[in-house]
Amino acid sequence: MRKFLILIVLLGIGAGAAWFHAGGAEGPMLVLAGPETAIGQTGELDLAIETPRGKLASLEVALEQNGTRFPVFDLADDAAQLEQDGEHRLVLKRAIGKREFPELEAGAARIVVTASRPVLFGYREATATLEHDIEVRLRPPQIAVYSTHHYINHGGSEMVVYRVQPADAQSGVRVGDREYAGFPASGAGIENADPALRVAFFALLWNQDVNTPIEVFARDELGNEARTTFDYRVFPKSFRxxxxxxxxxxxxxxxxxxxxxxxxxxxxxxxxxxxxxxxxxxxxxxxxxxxxxxxxxxxxxxxxxxxxxxxxxxxxxxxxxxxxxxxxxxxxxxxxxxxxxxxxxxxxxxxxxxxxxxxxxxxxxxxxxxxxxxxxxxxxxxxxxxxxxxxxxxxxxxxxxxxxxxxxxxxxxxxxxxxxxxxxxxxxxxTPIDWWSPQWVQDRILRKLREAGAAG
Ligand SMILES: [Zn+2]
Structure with a gap:
């Protein structure tokens, strides 16, 4: 009987020590690969979680801004969206731009991650947190069209010269559902061209309606997009x-x-x-x-x-x-x-x-x-x-x-x-007719490039 009591006491001490030890265990390792510094209309959370055999007790991700908390992920609701990436590693990817959280405003925000893993056969949990400051940027790129007198033959080509800021924004001309990329004007022979100056060739295709909308667009890496129309006229053509x-x-x-x-x-x-x-x-x-x-x-x-x-x-x-x-x-x-x-x-x-x-x-x-x-x-x-x-x-x-x-x-x-x-x-x-015409090439393209070069 006495031996038995001693055994119970020893087991109790062992369990206590294990309990205490488990409480000091480290939580899952959290590595945030993105976003690095900013989100905009778009943004992607790219979070890796390292934990033994990929086991998690809880995982919550939220965006916080001005005292408001926007829940991004909760393991309790969306466990299926965690991807296993190797035996001990999980990956979570989530769109976290203003498109998903319309109440986000321009300015500072914070990503907060809390994760815990089971220890001591699930009797305790080891928790880790990660906080990462980011900026919400919602200012769209700025576009200014420089070229004038755009005349488009139905089925034919045209060109526009414009300036876009920031200069690394992706930009060009959109005609209906088609996009034509803009290129740095330095590639069009404009010497010392401002890096923000762009040239884009575009077409109104033979099978597009003559009233198809045509606009210059620019979007930055955060998905912020600007668009602007410019003066143009379309000349209908009949096809044989x-x-x-x-x-x-x-x-x-x-x-x-x-x-x-x-x-x-x-x-x-x-x-x-x-x-x-x-x-x-x-x-x-x-x-x-x-x-x-x-x-x-x-x-x-x-x-x-x-x-x-x-x-x-x-x-x-x-x-x-x-x-x-x-x-x-x-x-x-x-x-x-x-x-x-x-x-x-x-x-x-x-x-x-x-x-x-x-x-x-x-x-x-x-x-x-x-x-x-x-x-x-x-x-x-x-x-x-x-x-x-x-x-x-x-x-x-x-x-x-x-x-x-x-x-x-x-x-x-x-x-x-x-x-x-x-x-x-x-x-x-x-149609090649445009491109075969010395007058068309002179007036539609070379004139605009000259004018853009003279304007500096
Ligand atoms: Zn043929």
Missing amino acids: KSRIQVDDRFLAKVVPSILAQSTEFKVDDPSDLLASYLRINRDLRRQNDATIAALARETAPQILWQGPFKQLINTAVEAGFADQRTYVYKGEDIDHQTHLGFDLASTAAAPVLAANHGRVLFAGWLGIYGNCVILDHGMGLQSLYAHLSSISVAVGDSVAINQQLGRSGTTGLAVGDHLHFTILLGGNPV
């Missing part, structure tokens, strides 16, 4: 309608060769030439256009071209930009597509020349475009040369205006020997 006769001879010429070279593109029955042709004209066309749009992002931040673009010499225009084409087979309408380029024909295997100075972005097989070259002219502007019989440049080459890129041909979706020529802006086809 044409009918293309598709016959068995044509199908036999184009379909097998396109399928043989576009190895990533599959049709159900390659021997069904008409069905394969329709898939090529719709789906392969869409894939190829996605490739072209992706290449747009590789544009140089400087203007590489000089003066008006050159239309290939001694060529007749066989098809124009945004011609609405109806494809007819044995008297029946089988398809509609828009022709987003110019078809220029001269003699067979005629030398195809660079329309302006640039750099080769693409040189090779591109589905319906056959053997194709795409040149980058900088600041989102590119030119495309399709259906070539041969290519004499390679990706990365710098080319000068009138330098030979290859020879014309009938590769891809082409009937007779011709050059299919397209100008692209931000990956979207625009």
